[in-house]
Each structure stands twice: as C-alpha cells, then as structure tokens.
Amino acid sequence: MKFAERLMARLTGRRSQRLLGFSAAATLAVSAVVSLVVVPADATQGNVQRLMYVHVPAAWLAYVSFTTVFIASIGYLKTKQIRWDRLAAASVEIGVLFTALTILLGSLWGKPVWGTYWTWDPRLTTTAILLLVYVGYLALRQVADNPARRARWSAVVGIVAFLDVPIVHLSVVWWRSLHQQATVLRPGAPTIAGSMLATLLLSFVAMNLLYLYLLALRLRVGRLEDRVAMEALSGRLRSGPSERSVTSPVPMPLDVSAAVGTSPALVARSAAGPAGRQ
Amino acid sequence: MHDGMYVAVGYLATAALLSGYAVRLHVRARGSMARVTALGGRRPRVGR
Numbered sequence: 001m002k003f004a005e006r007l008m009a010r011l012t013g014r015r016s017q018r019l020l021g022f023s024a025a026a027t028l029a030v031s032a033v034v035s036l037v038v039v040p041a042d043a044t045q046g047n048v049q050r051l052m053y054v055h056v057p058a059a060w061l062a063y064v065s066f067t068t069v070f071i072a073s074i075g076y077l078k079t080k081q082i083r084w085d086r087l088a089a090a091s092v093e094i095g096v097l098f099t100a101l102t103i104l105l106g107s108l109w110g111k112p113v114w115g116t117y118w119t120w121d122p123r124l125t126t127t128a129i130l131l132l133v134y135v136g137y138l139a140l141r142q143v144a145d146n147p148a149r150r151a152r153w154s155a156v157v158g159i160v161a162f163l164d165v166p167i168v169h170l171s172v173v174w175w176r177s178l179h180q181q182a183t184v185l186r187p188g189a190p191t192i193a194g195s196m197l198a199t200l201l202l203s204f205v206a207m208n209l210l211y212l213y214l215l216a217l218r219l220r221v222g223r224l225e226d227r228v229a230m231e232a233l234s235g236r237l238r239s240g241p242s243e244r245s246v247t248s249p250v251p252m253p254l255d256v257s258a259a260v261g262t263s264p265a266l267v268a269r270s271a272a273g274p275a276g277r278q
Numbered sequence: 279m280h281d282g283m284y285v286a287v288g289y290l291a292t293a294a295l296l297s298g299y300a301v302r303l304h305v306r307a308r309g310s311m312a313r314v315t316a317l318g319g320r321r322p323r324v325g326r
C-alpha cells in the first residue's frame with residue numbers, strides 16, 4: 001500500500017505528467033501510422049481488421065481501469081484514506097470511457113464482418129452490462145451526500161462490480177459466442193501473424209501510456225476539487241457564520257464540510273491557515 | 279458503406295473521444311486552481 005501511495009504521488013507530479021503526455025502522444029501517432037499504413041490488411045477481413053488495433057487495447061484498458069478500481073476500493077476500506085477513493089473515482093471514469101469505445105469500435109467492425117452493428121452475443125451483452133454497472137457506480141457517487149458514506153458505498157460497489165470483468169473475458173469460452181476467442185491473452189502462443197502482433201503490442205504501449213496520463217490528470221483534478229472545498233471551509237471557519245456570504249467570492253455548496261468529508265484533523269489543519277496546510 | 283469508412287469513423291471517434299476527455303480534465307483543473315486562488319489559498323502545487 002505504501003509503495004502504491006508513493007507511486008501515485010510520483011505519477012501525478014507535474015514533470016511526470018508532462019513526460020507521460022508527450023510520450024503518449026508520440027507513441028499514439030506512431031501507432032496510428034503503423035496500423036493504418038505500414039501493416040498489411042488482413043487476408044480475409046480486409047481493411048476493417050485495422051479497427052482491432054484500437055478495439056483490443058481499449059478493451060484491455062477497460063479491464064485495467066476496473067482492476068485499479070477494485071484494488072483502490074480494497075485500499076479505501078482497509079485504510080479509510082480518501083486518496084484511495086479518489087483513485088477509484090478517477091479510474092472508473094476512464095474505464096467507462098474505454099468500455100464505451102470498445103463497444104463502439106466493435107460495432108463498427110461488426111457491421112461489415114457480421115452484417116450487424118449489434119447482436120445479443122454473450123461477450124457483447126456482458127460488456128454492455130459492465131458499462132451499465134460502472135455508469136451506475138458514477139451515478140451512485142453523485143447521489144451520496146456524505147463523502148465518507150460515498151467513499152464506503154463506492155468501495156463496496158467497486159469490489160462487487162469487478163465480478164463482471166472475468167465474466168466478460170471468459171464469456172467466449174463459457175458460452176457459444178459469435179465473438180472470436182482470445183488471440184493474445186490466452187494460454188499458449190498468440191494466434192496472430194507476427195507483424196500484426198507487433199502492431200498490436202505497439203498500440204498496447206501507446207494506449208497504456210495514454211491511460212496513465214489520463215489517470216494522472218484526473219487524480220490532479222480530484223485533488224484540486226477537494227482543495228477548493230477545503231479552502232472554502234477554512235474561509236468559513238476563519239470568518240464565522242455571519243460573514244459567510246461576504247467572504248466567499250465564489251459560490252460554494254451550502255454544507256462545505258459535507259462536501260469534503262470533514263474530519264477533526266482536516267478542520268484543525270484548515271483552521272490553522274496556510275502554515276497548517278499542505 | 280466502404281470498408282475504409284468504418285476504419286476512418288472508428289479512428290476519428292477514438293481521437294475525438296479521448297482528446298475531448300483530456301481537454302475537459304485540463305479545463306476542470308484550471309477552473310479548480312482559479313477557485314482555490316480566489317478563495318485566498320496559495321496556488322496549489324501538484325504532485326503532493
């Protein structure tokens with residue numbers, strides 16, 4: 001846990017974030033050129049197969065995102081530290097984005113190859129359920145009024161919802177499915193041509209860098225939003241209830257302490273002024 | 279629709295979705311930073 005916390009702090013540093021952004025942009029550009037121009041088209045499917053160089057890494061990153069949510073949820077329930085909840089909230093947003101992208105790209109591939117954009121195939125259906133479950137997770141975060149309660153509920157949902165991830169991955173093995181079996185994440189050697197595998201791996205590297213960049217950025221946003229709420233709270237504590245509307249130059253939620261999940265330590269730190277803050 | 283069109287739509291949609299999300303995060307970060315400063319706090323340092 002300590003290692004993960006140190007890694008998170010390092011990842012969200014300004015320099016790491018810039019480095020991640022530039023390397024993600026560069027590898028994505030190279031990967032796009034290689035997958036669209038350099039690598040030959042598939043002998044059977046033709047050019048449509050090129051969508052796989054984005055579809056497969058997007059599906060992989062959806063798994064990675066929701067695994068991160070799972071680990072962060074356990075981390076929160078174990079330590080009660082809000083940074084774990086922040087990590088889960090950040091990763092779930094990115095996971096939902098990648099799941100939606102996976103479905104969209106799969107549909108675009110399905111029309112010319114299967115003859116339909118959508119069919120109630122086990123892999124497609126379980127992926128749609130995965131998307132709905134995590135959209136529900138995001139909705140739940142909006143509903144809970146108390147941050148500690150929100151973090152606890154979200155952690156429980158983050159752990160339970162993760163059950164669908166192995167179901168999605170193994171659905172093509174467990175049930176008769178139109179969707180093809182795994183070609184890379186499977187026991188034994190990958191069943192894919194060398195040049196296509198190399199292109200796919202390049203896409204994996206590019207998309208993983210992008211995931212880390214987006215995660216670092218989203219964690220920074222989460223921390224800044226908590227800081228806004230804390231500053232508003234410290235302003236209220238300094239000025240007292242009667243001057244609240246005069247001293248606060250920007251509109252704030254009525255109950256700021258609820259918005260930040262005020263603990264006695266946080267209140268004390270906020271009231272201490274700049275020296276007492278991070 | 280021609281095969282190449284599916285590929286073009288897929289790649290363009292991916293680029294739009296991911297870059298749109300990144301821009302939105304940057305806007306949120308800038309907005310929060312401005313609000314912290316407006317509330318009298320120090321300009322936040324990141325990475326802590």
